[in-house]
Amino acid sequence: MRDFFRKLLVSKWSKVAVFLFCLLPLGYLGLRAYQGEVTANPVEYIQHFTGDWTLRLLLITLSVTPLRKLLSLPNLIRFRRMLGLFAFSYACLHFLTYIGPDQSFSLSGMWKDVVKRPFVTVGFLGFVLLIPLALTSTKGWIRRLGGKRWQALHRLIYVTALCGVVHYYWLVKSDHRLPLLYGAILAALLLYRLVDSLLKPRPAVSVSPAS
């Protein structure tokens, strides 16, 4: 069973499958929109939907490393870049619903909002920090930066995920169950890394670029 799974992981089709999986939410959103099932406030619905999936994909991306080690499935690394880029794609859509319908594409209006409101500030910060990660996600950039520096840069995703959880928590009026759940998952994922780094002081890990 395990061998079969390992083989499956390295097959090129597994990447296609993960790619399609990441597109499912978008397809679902499209279907809902087509059926007119996006509530009386479609902008808000799409905004919340894309925000939810940004956060979920960030958490899934952050689960790759712990799962690789805990399940001894190092090949899971093949999906990490794609998952991260999909998280960024949903974040872009989420940002578009804000800069467009909410701010009428006014940069000055957006900037005033970002500076004034902590809830928007953290969301915006989380988004901005993802941009360098998306830009340097290629093999070429890993080579140019060097594995160690590249890895250090990409730890910014921890900050982004934290921003995402806080952004969500501050948005909600009184029913905090979901933001707290995401927060707990993020805490577990970060705690794993902390414990892992404390337990075994290892030589520098070479970053394996996604194939």
Next chain:
Amino acid sequence: MSIHKEGDLTYADVTPRSVYFNRRQILRAMGIVGAAAIGGRVVSHLVSPETVALAGAKLNVTVKSPFSTTEKPNTFDDVTHYNNFYEFGTDKGDPAKYAKNFRTSPWTLTVEGEVKKPAQYSIEDIVKLAPLEERIYRHRCVEGWSMVVPWIGYSLSTLIKLSEPTEKARFVAFQSLYDPSQMPLAGRAGIDFPYVEGLRLDEAMNALTLLCVGMYGESLPNQDGAPVRLVVPWKYGFKSIKSIVKIRCVKGEPPTTWSRYAPTEYGFYSNVNPYVDHPRWSQATERRLGEILKRKTLMFNGYSDQVASLYAGMDLKKYY
């Protein structure tokens, strides 16, 4: 002469609790099944629980109010599927799903406190108490969306006057029904129930303040606060308390659900005010349901002519 002693009765003689509580529904269902069997009537009524018999009933509206806006009302579908009614869940779509079987009949509304004539009204009394008016109001939620709704009812002052508030009455406190057995999702909301609200007596007596029993020509749908709610159009939507069971005239400012939950975010007054932001988001603009871009929010939600004088000399940044 033989007299039954209490001991002669067993539990088998007692109507089961569930049957007792649902007796009207059971009787009605039996009646409808009978009628359907005999006359082959429309069977759709079979699936309509008792409450639907009340919600959706046509109301006899005789007055078109001068307070009505000429703006285009939102669709009935929008107003019944995008609701904040936390007793029935916190998602906007939850109330439409989970308030379906909410029992709104029989219903008793009590008026009490600092009044000379405390009173109790059935919902049938309430509907007949005064000529029903249609009032098309703008409705602005504290979350930054708005809609236009053709409500039906009459000024709350009509009801309050009947009970003759005493000299001591300065505020009016309102309370919603809270029945956990009918509101299983209420525990997740994060706020305390029963939901309570309040107005200053002069706000409550203002002609705009509507005691509302219907909308779109019909009695109120459950998810919109059936069978009787308040509509205070110049204040954020959460002040317009739903499914009211108690109205109490009081001396001091009564506690209100949202300001008790987060006093720095929601004040007692909560007048719509584009110049006083919520600590977490702007109140300068709003999205009208059905529109993409936001529009400017108006002071007192556009009802300054009627209500600005109530707050003359008050610092509305302090009394938000």
